[in-house]
Each structure stands twice: as C-alpha cells, then as structure tokens.
Amino acid sequence: MRCLLVIDRNGDLQEDNISNASPPPLSPLSNFKMLLMLIFTSAAIVSAHHEHPQQYKAIAKLTQPSGNDVHGNVTFTQLDDGKVHVQGVIVGLAPGHYGFHVHEKGDISGGCGTTGSHYNPHHKEHGHPNDENRHVGDLGNVVFDENRVSVLDYVESVICLTGEYSIVGRAVVLHEKADDFGRSDHPDSRKTGNAGGRVACGVIGIV
Ligand SMILES: [Cu+2]
Numbered sequence: 001m002r003c004l005l006v007i008d009r010n011g012d013l014q015e016d017n018i019s020n021a022s023p024p025p026l027s028p029l030s031n032f033k034m035l036l037m038l039i040f041t042s043a044a045i046v047s048a049h050h051e052h053p054q055q056y057k058a059i060a061k062l063t064q065p066s067g068n069d070v071h072g073n074v075t076f077t078q079l080d081d082g083k084v085h086v087q088g089v090i091v092g093l094a095p096g097h098y099g100f101h102v103h104e105k106g107d108i109s110g111g112c113g114t115t116g117s118h119y120n121p122h123h124k125e126h127g128h129p130n131d132e133n134r135h136v137g138d139l140g141n142v143v144f145d146e147n148r149v150s151v152l153d154y155v156e157s158v159i160c161l162t163g164e165y166s167i168v169g170r171a172v173v174l175h176e177k178a179d180d181f182g183r184s185d186h187p188d189s190r191k192t193g194n195a196g197g198r199v200a201c202g203v204i205g206i207v
C-alpha cells in the first residue's frame, strides 16, 4: 500500500512506500512483543487520525505571475485507502483543456518557471494519469467551461500527501495548452505532454 503509515521493527512510525519486504522469522517472545507494539501503535495511529485529520490535507492557491486573470484553489485530501481526493475551482481561461501537473519544486520566486520539471521521482516518461508509465506529477488536463470556470473533483491514485514521495511543498502548474499525454509526435510530447508555457501556479502547503 502506498502512502500509508506502517510500523518498523523498533515500533517506531515510519513512512513506507515499498512494503513488500518480508521480515526474518521471530522467536515466540519477540513475536509477542511485536504483537503488543502493533496493538499499541495501531491504536496511536487511529487516534492520531481522529485528532489530526488536517495532517492529511493540503492546498494550493494558484496565481498568475504575469497578471491576475487566472486564479483558484485546489485541495488535496488523502483518503483512508491512500488515494487522494483532488477538489478545486480555477477561473480565468477560455473554454478548453489545459495541462495540469505537480512540478518538483515549491519555488515560485521566479514565477512558475522556477518550479522545475514534472515531479518524476521514479524516472518514468510523461503520460496520462491512468497510464502505468507516467510522472507522479501528471494530473492530466483541467477543463474550462464557457464561463471560464474549471471545477476539479476526482480521486488520484498515484500522488501522496505523506511519505518519501509526498507532493506537499512542491507546486501545481497550469499550462497554456492541452496536455497530449505523450501520445503525439511532437518532441516534447513524452517529456511534458507539449502543454506549452506556464500560465498559473501555486505551492502545495499543509492545511
Ligand atoms: Cu507542467
């Protein structure tokens, strides 16, 4: 399971994105200690969930460095299964599809240009959100309607708000063109989806 908290063999909480390793056999005594630790730490996790649900929520306020026509808020809420509910409203672009990604850096000191590339910790190619071969940051397109409004409301199964590959502290970027998901002949297609320049962006922060 990605993104979820697990317990290491010292009983400490740690983040685990690769939980396939099987532990060596344990003696009956250490088995019993392990069980006790599991019970206590599981209870701690459950109560932490109830007391601090905001720990698993993040928000990005999108702004346009070169103007203020385009703006919006996007929230990310981690669900119990580790998937992330993406919700938001962005206004200000003509009707159509526009590339929308998590970029690797939360640095907007130089506008959206200093947010780096698509967040890609697993060194894959650019793709569609449903592709196996995609950047973690590949959130596809957002769609603006005739009122220049885009409403986001979907569940994402690759991004995380906790752990080694958390998107918190990075940036979301809205582009000037549609993302082609790496499916066109353009040389940028499999790197960026050929979505063109960066229109608006915002740093993803903990709520
Ligand atoms: Cu992008």
Ligand SMILES: [Zn+2]
Residues within 6 Å of the ligand: 101, 118, 125, 126, 127, 135, 137, 138, 191, 192, 193
């Ligand atoms: Zn990408």
